[in-house]
Amino acid sequence: MYILEYASGLRAAAWDDVWTGPAREGAAEDISIRWRLEGTDGTARGTIGWPEYPKRVPSTLDYTTRSLGNAWQQPRWNEVWFPDAFAGPMAELLCALEEGAQPQTSGRENLGTMALVDACYRSVREHRAVELKEFNL
DSSP states (O other), X not given: OEEEEOTTSOEEEXXXXXXXXXXXXXXXXXXXXXXXXXXXXXXXXXXXXXXXXXXXXXXXXXXXXXXXXSOOBOOOOSOOTTTHHHHHHHHHHXXXXXXXXXXXXXXXXXXXHHHHHHHHHHHHHHTSOOOGGGSOO
């Protein structure tokens, strides 16, 4: 579990419990990825469907805002995060390689994600909140 808090008041919390519990040892499983964003004007929550791969399970997104009142919006779609979400970025990467150009999504952008992962590990190890500014990006 991790909680990200921003100066604007936005809070994001996620339970990435994909591989938890003794499901492989015979207990009932509850394997999933659930996420939640809390802001000053609304809340969003959802799931990422890939833990059931190769079964095609779409991710979910539900949201509500103060302007909507007491109502949740629940759009749904048939596409799945994996492998469908990789088709566009991978095709663009291959085209960039063919053309000798920089891809729109570079590996450098992933450094922020890796810093976040490192911050989570440091937080667990040191039992404290960790800020990304502790890492040189």
